[in-house]
Amino acid sequence: MSEAVAVRDLEKVFTRRKGIGRRRRTALKSVTFSMERGECVAILGQNGSGKSTLVRLLSTLLLPDGGSAAIFGHDVFKEARKVRRLVNRVSVEASFFKKMSAAENLAYAARFYGMGPRETHAKIPAILERVGFPSNRRNESMENLSRGMQQKVALARALLTSPVLLLLDEPTTGLDPRSKQEVQEFIREIRTRHDSTILLCTHDMKEAEDLADRIGLLDRGELLFLEPVEAVLARYHVATLEEAFFAATGRTYEDERTEEDEEREVFA
Amino acid sequence: MATVDTTFTRRKVLRDELVGLYGVVERNLYLTKRYFLWDLAFLLWTIANTLTIVFISRGVDLAPAARNELATKLLVGGVIWAFLGIIFEIVTETVAWERWEGTIEYTFMAPVSRPVHLIGMGIYAVIYGLVRAAAIFVAVVAFIGIHLPHANYGAAVALLAIASISFIGVGMMTAVLPLISPEKGTQLGFVAQGLMLVVSGVYYPVSVLPSWMQWIAKISPATYALRGNRKQILNGSGLAWADVWPLLVIGALSIPIGLVVFRAGERYAKQHGKLKRSG
Numbered sequence: 001m002s003e004a005v006a007v008r009d010l011e012k013v014f015t016r017r018k019g020i021g022r023r024r025r026t027a028l029k030s031v032t033f034s035m036e037r038g039e040c041v042a043i044l045g046q047n048g049s050g051k052s053t054l055v056r057l058l059s060t061l062l063l064p065d066g067g068s069a070a071i072f073g074h075d076v077f078k079e080a081r082k083v084r085r086l087v088n089r090v091s092v093e094a095s096f097f098k099k100m101s102a103a104e105n106l107a108y109a110a111r112f113y114g115m116g117p118r119e120t121h122a123k124i125p126a127i128l129e130r131v132g133f134p135s136n137r138r139n140e141s142m143e144n145l146s147r148g149m150q151q152k153v154a155l156a157r158a159l160l161t162s163p164v165l166l167l168l169d170e171p172t173t174g175l176d177p178r179s180k181q182e183v184q185e186f187i188r189e190i191r192t193r194h195d196s197t198i199l200l201c202t203h204d205m206k207e208a209e210d211l212a213d214r215i216g217l218l219d220r221g222e223l224l225f226l227e228p229v230e231a232v233l234a235r236y237h238v239a240t241l242e243e244a245f246f247a248a249t250g251r252t253y254e255d256e257r258t259e260e261d262e263e264r265e266v267f268a
Numbered sequence: 269m270a271t272v273d274t275t276f277t278r279r280k281v282l283r284d285e286l287v288g289l290y291g292v293v294e295r296n297l298y299l300t301k302r303y304f305l306w307d308l309a310f311l312l313w314t315i316a317n318t319l320t321i322v323f324i325s326r327g328v329d330l331a332p333a334a335r336n337e338l339a340t341k342l343l344v345g346g347v348i349w350a351f352l353g354i355i356f357e358i359v360t361e362t363v364a365w366e367r368w369e370g371t372i373e374y375t376f377m378a379p380v381s382r383p384v385h386l387i388g389m390g391i392y393a394v395i396y397g398l399v400r401a402a403a404i405f406v407a408v409v410a411f412i413g414i415h416l417p418h419a420n421y422g423a424a425v426a427l428l429a430i431a432s433i434s435f436i437g438v439g440m441m442t443a444v445l446p447l448i449s450p451e452k453g454t455q456l457g458f459v460a461q462g463l464m465l466v467v468s469g470v471y472y473p474v475s476v477l478p479s480w481m482q483w484i485a486k487i488s489p490a491t492y493a494l495r496g497n498r499k500q501i502l503n504g505s506g507l508a509w510a511d512v513w514p515l516l517v518i519g520a521l522s523i524p525i526g527l528v529v530f531r532a533g534e535r536y537a538k539q540h541g542k543l544k545r546s547g
Contacts, residue, residue, distance in 0.1 A: 014541055056541075059377040063538045084379035095370030097295070099302040108298075111291020112378035114284030141302070157374070 004072060004165060004197040005035035005058070011066035012053050012221075027053040029221040030067065037072075037164075040191055040198040041226065042212035044205060044241070046253065050221040051201035052091075055169040058199070059089050071165055085113070088163035092170035094150035098143040102128060102153045105142060106160055113161040120160075127156045131186055148179025155186055159194070166190065168200045172207060187211055205241040205253070215241070217248060224248045288380035292388025293395075296358070300396065311400060314353075315407045318346035321471065322412055337502060339414050343405065344497045345470040351401040351428065352435055352461055352490060358393035359439030360457040362386060364446040376543055382534065383527055386443065390436035397432075398425065418504035426507055427496045430515045434489030437522025438464065444533030447542060464490050489518045 012028040028050045035041050045051045056062040058069060060080040069076040071083050096105045103124050110120045128138060131152040142150060151171065158166060168187065172180040184207060190196055191211075202208055208215050209229050216226035225232060225248065233239065236247035245253045300307060325339035362385065366372040375385070409416065442460045445453030467481050468474070468490035474482055485491045496511035537543050 053541075056373070056543075059373070061373050061377055061538060061543050062541060063535070081379050081381070084377055087377070089374070089377065091373070093370055095374060097299065097369050097371060100295075100298050104295075104298045108291055108295040109374060109378070111294065112288050112375065112380040114280070114287050114379075116287050116290070 003034045003070075004037040004039065005033075005199065006070045007034065007054075007058075007067070008032050008069070009067035010054070010057060010064055010069055012050075012057060012062060013065045026221050028057070028064075031218070031221075031223045032067075033216060033223060033226045035197055035199065037197050038195065039214070040200060040212045041214050041216060042200040042202060042208035043216045043218050043223075043226075044202060044208050044245075045218035046203055049218045051203075051218055052169055053221075054218070055089065055091070055167045055199070055201055058165075058167060059087060060084055086163060087165045087167060088158040088161050089167040089169065090151070090154045090158045090171045092173045094147070094154040096142040096150065096153065099141050101139045101141060102133065102145070102156075103138045105153065106157055109157045110160050115160070123160065124156075127160050128153070131156045131159075132182060146179075148175050148182070151175060151179065151183055152186075155183065159190065162194075164196060166196045166198045168198060168202075170202055171200075172202070172204065184211065205245075209241060217245065219249050284379070285381060285384045288378075289384050289388040289391070291380075292385060293392045296389070296392040296396070311403060314350045314400075315404050315411075318343065318350065318404055318408050319411060321346045322408055322414075326412070336415055339412060340416065340502050341498055342471055343408055343412075343414065344494060344501055346408070347401050347405050348428075348490065348494055348497065349461075349465055349470055350404055351397045352465065353458075354397040354400055355390070355393040355432065355435045356439050356442055356457050356461045358396065359386065359389050359436060360443045360446065360454055362389045362443045364454045367446060367450060373543055376534070382530060386440050386527070386530060387436070389443075390432070390439065393436070393439070394429065394432040398428065401428070416501060418502070420500045420504045420506060423506045424497050424500040427500065427511060427515075428493060430512060430519070431489050431493035433519030434515055434522045437519060437524075437526040438489070440523070440526025441529045443526075444530045447533045447537040450542070464488050467491075469494055486514075487518065489515055489522070 010028055010031040011026070013024055013026050015022050015024050031050075031054065033041075043051055043054065053062065057064055058071065058076060060076060060083055063077060071086055074082045074086070076083050097108070100108070106124045106127070107117070107120050110124070115123070125135065125138065129135060133149065133152050133156065137145065137149070142153070145153070155171070171187070172183050175183060187198070187200070188211065191198065200208065200211060214226055214228050215232055217224045225235065227235070229241065232241065232244050236244045238244050238247055242253050245251075322339050322342045325335055325342055328335065328338060330338065363372065366375050408414070438460065439457075442457035445456045447453065449456075467477065467484045468488045469477070469485065470490070474485045474491060477485065492511040492515050496505075496508060499505040499508070
């Protein structure tokens, strides 16, 4: 059996017009890592560090400028359709057709994964119930739901297609503490009850520490380390991940970012 | 350790694609239901717009029969303009609407093939466009009092359906524009619609156009749809092979070209990170 995820020297550069010239920003620099099946790996990084670019590349939404990526032995860029059947994603923005209801949005997503009306008739209410979505609001427009509720529907959408690789891109950012806790609980439940490998990209160090088997730090497009939290702390002889970040980058996690960092965030 | 099943039989892939096709049509039905009043308002605007064109026939000093014929010709032009507009709008929304809602990344990372996705949008556009065109036609005929004793409606609908293959193909080409320019791409779709109709004799015979435009008219599917529909509504003609074969040829070419153009646009968007939401 091949690795769940195998990323080798992955590179992505974005180019944008700036005045009469062009500006290039490297979003990912020779990123290499692998994940075992059933593992949960958290990639930490500030905004613009390249986390979303990594998720988009693995989701077949971007083409790389170098390197390779494979998911369960399938080349992400050459066998995109096979990879798409194995992967789903929850991003920071719970993107939906706002006038459509949760059930209608889930049905739309499910059809693209070959699930017909007979299959989703029972499955959609069941999955919404599992994420704690109230059954009496199933047919309400998404625009009437809170951010927390919308994120629960986003989790339901991802799980509905039974992905073997789940990409979570800042799934709890912007949520109130209670919703954040509920989403994190659900991620834990997925880990114990599903045959899912999880790549969690977050800037929340505590979340990474609580949920992941290994933690990676992506800084300005470079993956500085990827190992269990104890190994990270031992490597830098520090007590916390914040201190490890400082030791690895020479900056504090909350440091103001440079103009280049801001641009990288916009591009990525 | 259990293995991940990544084998997909041809039969399963075909079944999944058909379910995906159904999903696109179903989603559009949901949206039409939710935006029904807006769509109704837009329909009223289109009827008013068509009336402004058809009323021209009432201001021309002609015998009643000739005036009725002119009104019919203008009406056919107006209805096809509206039909084509809806097809281009819906197919172009394949990208534009999803981008605005933010769902585009989820749709483009789903395992449904792009041809099925685009054709699903096209099928819905044709069904919706035909219903809407019929409503405009009936409303204007009733309002102005046009007499159509010989009209062959079955043949007219059949010809429009055949022409729709080409319209969808051209729509696929314009659907790529919002991928390249999120801000202005959709409007350029309307430019394509206008250019196609101006060379196709939307409110006048193609023979009044400069000769170079008449050459372009030969490769425009709207030319044959307009010409055929006018004969069918005025004279009760059936499906004429002279109108059908060019539409089949243009359709057979425009769909693959549309898919190639869209694929190239999608590749460009993935290379440059333009599939992100912009709403």
